[in-house]
Amino acid sequence: MVDNKNYVKSDLINSIQLKYDKIPLRDIERIIDIIFKHLTNSLASGSSIELRNFGCWRIKNMKPKIARNPKTGEKISVGEKKKIYWKSSKVLNQRINKSKIET
């Protein structure tokens, strides 16, 4: 088993910096933040996001329902809420399954 590492935003910024050494690190940081902030704000305003060859995000409205605390059996009413629905693209699915197809 390969040891699984977490790839976090700062790693992403560093990887990008290696390719774009003429742009200051702090600018790259800002742009990355802006990109993800834009995605967040778009979802917050109810838009869906579709990034070709990566995947898409959609907002799903969940109706209010009565749920139960599985431990105590107590009834709790859960109000209307929104949920994010994520679907990876076909290309992404193919790429993460590449090793499987080869073997």
Next chain:
Amino acid sequence: MEKNNNITRQDLYQIVFNELGLPKNECAKFVDLVFEYLIKELEKKNKVKIALFGSFNLKTKSARVGRNPKTKETAEIIGRNVVRFKPSKMLIKKINKQINE
């Protein structure tokens, strides 16, 4: 009913263009590279975490027998990897803001 806009790569190219002022094709390359890196890490079975947005996680699904609901035919579904996205708490809060207000 809120309007149903769809955000695409084009929108992101435009944002980078507004911010960096690089030529348009360079901006496209920049944005594509960001997501290319994310995919590369997922290919390596690493977990990708973007603070304040969410995390991408690779999950291995084992093979199982499925059934075509229409024809009732059984078919084996092969084991495969899937990418799961877990939105950050902040993102969940944000999309539910209008309801709570």
